[in-house]
Amino acid sequence: MSRPPAARLTVREFCAELDISRSTFYEWRAKGRAPRCIKLPNGEIRIRRTDFERWLDSLEEEAA
Numbered sequence: 001m002s003r004p005p006a007a008r009l010t011v012r013e014f015c016a017e018l019d020i021s022r023s024t025f026y027e028w029r030a031k032g033r034a035p036r037c038i039k040l041p042n043g044e045i046r047i048r049r050t051d052f053e054r055w056l057d058s059l060e061e062e063a064a
Contacts, residue, residue, distance in 0.1 A: 007048065007049050007050075008038070008046040008047065008048055008049065009046065009047045009048075009049060009052060010044070010045075010046060011025055011044075011045050011047075014047050014052065017052075034047075034055075035047050035051045035052050035054070035055035036048070036051045036055075037051075
């Protein structure tokens with residue numbers, strides 16, 4: 001049983017959601033600051049929606 005496409009984001013979709021450039025995404029990824037990614041056999045990258053949401057939650061700061 002396959003998952004619906006919305007369960008995984010492309011790099012383009014990820015960048016669009018955060019309003020960042022692809023180069024920023026790849027910089028974050030190189031520094032270990034991006035969410036977990038899936039590298040497909042064709043070299044394309046996908047980000048699970050659940051990993052994206054978990055990553056966003058980890059960036060929350062407490063109000064000062």
